[in-house]
Amino acid sequence: MTRALGARFADRWITGESRRAQFMTAEGHHQALLPDLVVQPESVSEVQALMSAASAARVPVVPVGVGTSLEGNAGAVAGAVSVDLSGMDRVVEVAPEDLLCVVEPGVTRERLNEELRATGLFFPIDPGANATLGGMISTRASGTNAVRYGTMRENVLGLKVVLPDGSLIRTGTRARKSAAGYDLTHLFTGSEGTLGLVVEATVRLHGIPETVLAGSWPFETLEGAVETVIATIQSGVPVARMELLDPVAIRACNAYAGLDLPELPTLFVELHGSPAGVNEQRNLLAELGEAFSGGDLIMSADADEQRRLWRARHAALPAARAMVPGAVTWSTDICVPISKLAQAIANARDAIDAAGLVAPILGHVGDGNYHVFFVLRRDDPEAWTRAKLVNEGLIDFALSVGGTCTGEHGVGVGKREALVREHGEGAVALMRRLKTAIDPGQLMNPGKVFL
Amino acid sequence: MTRALGARFADRWITGESRRAQFMTAEGHHQALLPDLVVQPESVSEVQALMSAASAARVPVVPVGVGTSLEGNAGAVAGAVSVDLSGMDRVVEVAPEDLLCVVEPGVTRERLNEELRATGLFFPIDPGANATLGGMISTRASGTNAVRYGTMRENVLGLKVVLPDGSLIRTGTRARKSAAGYDLTHLFTGSEGTLGLVVEATVRLHGIPETVLAGSWPFETLEGAVETVIATIQSGVPVARMELLDPVAIRACNAYAGLDLPELPTLFVELHGSPAGVNEQRNLLAELGEAFSGGDLIMSADADEQRRLWRARHAALPAARAMVPGAVTWSTDICVPISKLAQAIANARDAIDAAGLVAPILGHVGDGNYHVFFVLRRDDPEAWTRAKLVNEGLIDFALSVGGTCTGEHGVGVGKREALVREHGEGAVALMRRLKTAIDPGQLMNPGKVFL
Numbered sequence: 001m002t003r004a005l006g007a008r009f010a011d012r013w014i015t016g017e018s019r020r021a022q023f024m025t026a027e028g029h030h031q032a033l034l035p036d037l038v039v040q041p042e043s044v045s046e047v048q049a050l051m052s053a054a055s056a057a058r059v060p061v062v063p064v065g066v067g068t069s070l071e072g073n074a075g076a077v078a079g080a081v082s083v084d085l086s087g088m089d090r091v092v093e094v095a096p097e098d099l100l101c102v103v104e105p106g107v108t109r110e111r112l113n114e115e116l117r118a119t120g121l122f123f124p125i126d127p128g129a130n131a132t133l134g135g136m137i138s139t140r141a142s143g144t145n146a147v148r149y150g151t152m153r154e155n156v157l158g159l160k161v162v163l164p165d166g167s168l169i170r171t172g173t174r175a176r177k178s179a180a181g182y183d184l185t186h187l188f189t190g191s192e193g194t195l196g197l198v199v200e201a202t203v204r205l206h207g208i209p210e211t212v213l214a215g216s217w218p219f220e221t222l223e224g225a226v227e228t229v230i231a232t233i234q235s236g237v238p239v240a241r242m243e244l245l246d247p248v249a250i251r252a253c254n255a256y257a258g259l260d261l262p263e264l265p266t267l268f269v270e271l272h273g274s275p276a277g278v279n280e281q282r283n284l285l286a287e288l289g290e291a292f293s294g295g296d297l298i299m300s301a302d303a304d305e306q307r308r309l310w311r312a313r314h315a316a317l318p319a320a321r322a323m324v325p326g327a328v329t330w331s332t333d334i335c336v337p338i339s340k341l342a343q344a345i346a347n348a349r350d351a352i353d354a355a356g357l358v359a360p361i362l363g364h365v366g367d368g369n370y371h372v373f374f375v376l377r378r379d380d381p382e383a384w385t386r387a388k389l390v391n392e393g394l395i396d397f398a399l400s401v402g403g404t405c406t407g408e409h410g411v412g413v414g415k416r417e418a419l420v421r422e423h424g425e426g427a428v429a430l431m432r433r434l435k436t437a438i439d440p441g442q443l444m445n446p447g448k449v450f451l
Numbered sequence: 452m453t454r455a456l457g458a459r460f461a462d463r464w465i466t467g468e469s470r471r472a473q474f475m476t477a478e479g480h481h482q483a484l485l486p487d488l489v490v491q492p493e494s495v496s497e498v499q500a501l502m503s504a505a506s507a508a509r510v511p512v513v514p515v516g517v518g519t520s521l522e523g524n525a526g527a528v529a530g531a532v533s534v535d536l537s538g539m540d541r542v543v544e545v546a547p548e549d550l551l552c553v554v555e556p557g558v559t560r561e562r563l564n565e566e567l568r569a570t571g572l573f574f575p576i577d578p579g580a581n582a583t584l585g586g587m588i589s590t591r592a593s594g595t596n597a598v599r600y601g602t603m604r605e606n607v608l609g610l611k612v613v614l615p616d617g618s619l620i621r622t623g624t625r626a627r628k629s630a631a632g633y634d635l636t637h638l639f640t641g642s643e644g645t646l647g648l649v650v651e652a653t654v655r656l657h658g659i660p661e662t663v664l665a666g667s668w669p670f671e672t673l674e675g676a677v678e679t680v681i682a683t684i685q686s687g688v689p690v691a692r693m694e695l696l697d698p699v700a701i702r703a704c705n706a707y708a709g710l711d712l713p714e715l716p717t718l719f720v721e722l723h724g725s726p727a728g729v730n731e732q733r734n735l736l737a738e739l740g741e742a743f744s745g746g747d748l749i750m751s752a753d754a755d756e757q758r759r760l761w762r763a764r765h766a767a768l769p770a771a772r773a774m775v776p777g778a779v780t781w782s783t784d785i786c787v788p789i790s791k792l793a794q795a796i797a798n799a800r801d802a803i804d805a806a807g808l809v810a811p812i813l814g815h816v817g818d819g820n821y822h823v824f825f826v827l828r829r830d831d832p833e834a835w836t837r838a839k840l841v842n843e844g845l846i847d848f849a850l851s852v853g854g855t856c857t858g859e860h861g862v863g864v865g866k867r868e869a870l871v872r873e874h875g876e877g878a879v880a881l882m883r884r885l886k887t888a889i890d891p892g893q894l895m896n897p898g899k900v901f902l
Contacts (some may be wrong), residue, residue, distance in 0.1 A: 095788070095790070096685075097685065097789070097790035098788040098791075100788070139630055140629075140634070142628055150605075151628050153634070153637075154601075154605060167877050168877070169875065170878060174853030175786040175788055175818075175819050175820075175853070175855045175858065176786070176789070176818045176819055177591075177593055177597065177604065177855075177858050178591075178855035178857065178858060179590055179591040179592070179641055179857045179859050179860060179861045179862070180861075180862060180866065180869075180870055180874070181870050181900060182638060182641065182882045182886075182900075183591070183637040184874075184882065186604075186634045186638070187633060187885075189634065190633065206687070207685075230548075234550065234658075236657070236658035274731055276727060276731060335628060335629060336626055337546070337549040337551070337625040337626055337627075338549055339546070339548035339549050340549075367626075368627055369626075402625030403625065404626045404628075404629035404631050406630045406631050407626065407629060408630050409630060410631075411631060411632055419631055422624070422632075423620075423621065423631070423635075424621060426618055426619070426620040427621060427635060431633045431635065433888045433889065434885055434889075437884045437885055437887065438881065438885075
């Protein structure tokens with residue numbers, strides 16, 4: 001394979017250890033591994049040639065982007081080639097008249113939104129990290145705006161995928177809906193690179209709202225904050241963002257991002273709409289919060305203030321890490337039916353405290369999705385053991401109430417066992433049959449999703 | 452198989468010709484066929500026993516509901532058993548606190564909404580016909596409310612499915628989102644009974660809006676009506692329903708449903724929201740329509756008037772049929788990117804007129820989805836030939852602009868060739884591989900979706 005393709009890719013065929021080592025970085029808590037070979041294709045035909053050669057040589061393939069995944073989803077595999085798709089980063093087409101655009105997988109969400117600015121449209125999915133669209137498709141990502149705009153599941157209209165045999169298929173259409181055949185778009189979205197290489201995506205865009213109001217909203221109790229979220233969702237108020245930060249998270253963000261928020265359970269809220277519409281939403285929210293010990297809901301239309309707020313929220317992971325010198329963060333990712341959120345978060349807080357761990361709780365709570373950021377030192381294996389137990393307890397509770405072991409980070413290597421607990425042996429066996437039907441040589445991102 | 456199971460099912464094991472003949476009725480233009488055997492299971496375990504026996508005996512299985520599908524999706528197959536799931540019609544659970552409910556496949560959408568009324572919630576997907584939820588899952592149905600609330604794709608959270616080997620799996624969760632493994636829910640939604648038998652579904656519910664305004668809106672020109680729709684969608688006005696009826700459709704509905712609307716291109720519009728919100732939406736709409744020859748947009752909050760309007764819309768298919776004595780209707784189903792809708796509909800009108808056919812144009816135009824109702828007599832084969840040519844032209848245009856050959860009716864037997872044109876040989880071959888992975892004996896609804 002190296003003989004056949006190495007010359008064609010030249011310096012994008014990376015065998016030297018120091019350059020390969022750059023692909024070891026990962027945000028997650030899983031150990032970073034050194035890939036054996038890294039290839040950086042720049043076109044669909046290069047991806048096809050690479051995949052055909054890998055297939056012929058039976059060399060496994062691990063797609064990688066900019067390394068922001070959290071469950072080891074793109075971790076290197078011994079004997080495999082890591083395919084870095086971050087260089088395929090063209091915005092192929094923007095079609096504002098159809099509220100969509102076509103991108104290569106290496107485009108990051110921030111760059112996409114910069115390129116869209118003049119159109120009055122934006123791409124709403126915001127997992128915090130400046131991930132690539134390919135990576136976000138891979139894990140079915142969501143984030144802060146999902147409560148209003150949906151996740152990648154709702155915002156990917158179609159894909160171009162290079163299959164393990166090197167052939168290229170198209171899925172989906174540019175229409176808003178279709179009943180034509182099996183929904184391949186949704187099968188590949190969230191398949192974490194285990195079925196093929198996404199080389200192009202058509203995604204939905206949304207109008208930049210006329211008015212945006214954002215602000216932080218302190219509560220006397222964690223329960224009060226969460227009950228306000230539940231009431232908001234049940235009442236159908238179309239909040240654009242509704243994030244929870246517990247007092248530990250607020251303390252971390254204050255210190256790291258230079259904020260001065262009271263160390264209370266706090267909701268970060270954003271409303272989108274017409275001037276009258278957002279005011280109506282704000283009044284509804286304030287009314288709902290009153291019953292649950294809500295403090296003053298002070299919202300601002302000032303773009304700079306809003307940026308400061310969301311920058312602090314997005315810095316929550318490094319802010320948590322900075323709480324303990326030399327620590328790493330392990331971000332769990334639980335999603336429950338909205339009515340079970342208060343109990344889920346109360347359980348989490350109790351379990352963290354009982355285990356004596358440092359761990360802020362944050363979350364895209366409007367979706368019933370929350371994260372615990374365990375702040376752990378690698379030289380304290382005993383704390384990791386306790387964190388693992390807490391994590392298993394969070395998953396157990398979520399599954400017992402019909403929730404999921406991962407709302408947005410994907411399975412990767414960290415949730416493979418939980419996947420079976422969640423869906424049952426039969427459903428996971430069916431997933432494996434689908435995997436084998438598409439990838440009979442088991443070449444695509446081996447060791448991920450399935451045990 | 453009959454020996455093994457006939458006694459167990461007793462009079463729900465239907466072999467007599469006159470009773471089997473009741474399952475020949477279908478709304479569509481495809482020839483109704485007499486099933487060889489009809490079985491009416493009443494529980495999941497009966498469906499499993501039936502499927503196991505069918506699998507052992509290599510007898511194909513055709514799932515059927517209440518017979519409202521339009522592309523022969525549930526048509527009988529020689530040598531197969533038709534499994535009538537309409538008797539499995541329990542609303543298993545309503546969980547208003549999580550905005551969801553759990554239903555058996557035979558529940559019809561009207562009955563579901565009756566049962567939900569006291570909760571203040573509703574299930575929005577409304578394909579016109581009083582279809583079963585199972586049938587709507589099968590074809591990935593949508594209808595009038597999809598522009599605001601999405602289609603079955605967006606509203607099915609999870610399924611229980613009996614696989615061809617008789618085993619039972621669960622897909623999805625009760626959480627609003629999940630990144631846990633392959634998206635089996637979306638794979639089965641829209642698979643038209645070719646992969647397994649859906650025996651239970653968890654679907655999303657939505658709050659009954661505080662205020663509903665509805666009305667009809669005449670335009671001087673068809674183009675003006677459609678351009679108004681395009682501008683509405685591009686502006687992001689969250690219309691709940693936005694239906695087009697061309698003058699031929701209006702004439703048919705006037706005659707059939709006792710309306711007195713001017714015979715002009717007309718939009719039926721419905722707005723959901725707070726009193727202030729729907730007024731704001733109405734004003735935006737009226738402003739947009741002014742530029743495109745829009746007449747007066749008169750909307751009413753009166754529930755009876757609204758019911759009359761939508762009953763007339765839903766009666767459009769029989770109304771069209773009544774235009775020509777002894778005729779049947781053939782409803783096409785095209786969906787294009789919104790910016791191409793005006794051209795698509797203008798082309799359709801020209802082609803219909805050039806072919807000398809009677810055919811109103813209607814549609815869920817907010818989604819870019821429209822129907823032509825060809826009104827044809829079975830004894831006029833030459834007119835059918837012309838209709839077929841027109842239909843092919845509509846599909847060709849849709850595919851040339853990135854649209855789809857079916858927005859909501861599914862492939863059935865009528866769109867099998869178009870499916871290949873739409874997605875290409877490679878993608879359809881992949882769908883077949885998935886089919887074979889799940890249904891190696893090719894037992895499930897044979898002859899549908901694939902040629």
